[in-house]
Amino acid sequence: MATDRRVRNGVPCPIGRAIDAVGERWALLILRNATLGMTRFEDFRSDLGIADNILSTRLARLVDLGLLTRVPYRDGGRTRNEYRLTAAGADLLPVLHALAAWGHEHTTPDEPAEPMRVVHRTCGHATTPGGHCDHCGQPVRREEEAWIRPWRSPEPIPLAAPVTG
């Protein structure tokens, strides 16, 4: 099963292995956008401003590594492919959250903006780095968690559910 496949890439250190898998700019940005529910080639391309060939290569690699999977869908008469997170890809969420927290604390946007929030959808309160609700105290499952990116929209964005590849 693709979702159970462990990337074998050698070094003893799990940090090193994770970096070998995803420690580069475009992979991380693609995974962020996939987490937001983005699935289509053109959407990734235009949102990220990435070259076709680079995007194509990166998507293929992430599929190969089992972090994304191609899902066929019908578009008019044609079968097209979209790209969705696998469980392994979705499990990078804590990395993305840690990056968000660090980015919020240590970097500054060009334009002042409400900061991004990670919230418990049910009650609207923030979640902690450990994945608990600030308000309820309970662990928050992925499907009850959302991002709010106020510079885009005040609506909570549910996190994309992983699919089995």
Place this chain on the structure above:
Amino acid sequence: MATDRRVRNGVPCPIGRAIDAVGERWALLILRNATLGMTRFEDFRSDLGIADNILSTRLARLVDLGLLTRVPYRDGGRTRNEYRLTAAGADLLPVLHALAAWGHEHTTPDEPAEPMRVVHRTCGHATTPGGHCDHCGQPVRREEEAWIRPWRSPEPIPLAAPVTG
């Protein structure tokens, strides 16, 4: 103050800004090694197998961004520089921990090895993703946390303390 300097790099998303700052292979590996207490050019170079000019460029960039700082030290008669984490650099620890957890779960080393552990130095038990001690339940401060990398040594490696730049 260098430690209070926020990287200004534009995009509204803090994840995107964090990725712009550190979302590339060598920066992340250097920061991992700096967290382990590595400070010297030659040590980074030989451990990472990175080219001189690439390492030099990356170190300078991380210093420029305020994640590392050069600290003069005496070597025999000469003043040399070592590279140490700033507070901003040290605050990337949750990113490294998240990468470690993901790498452990989803990648496989070439040689079987005891996995890396993040422990509370005082009692020896593991710490949670939220930074609490599994055993004591208390939040664990950085200076009470250590990594154990059994493929290298069974000794806990204290995490490098940040210095003011």
Place this chain on the structure above:
DNA sequence: GTAGCAGACTTGCTTATCGCAAGCCAGCAA
């Protein structure tokens, strides 16, 4: 004085990757 040392950084070059823009391809509709 010169020669030698160590190690951080620089340099010149080759190789690899990225990015741009156009082209190709597949599967459909008219």
Place this chain on the structure above:
DNA sequence: TTGCTGGCTTGCGATAAGCAAGTCTGCTAC
């Protein structure tokens, strides 16, 4: 048949990475 769409491929120039040697600095030894 042509035309459309959009994912992927291609050819090319630009940029970054990597290799290996050189330079620089501040010291010691002779």
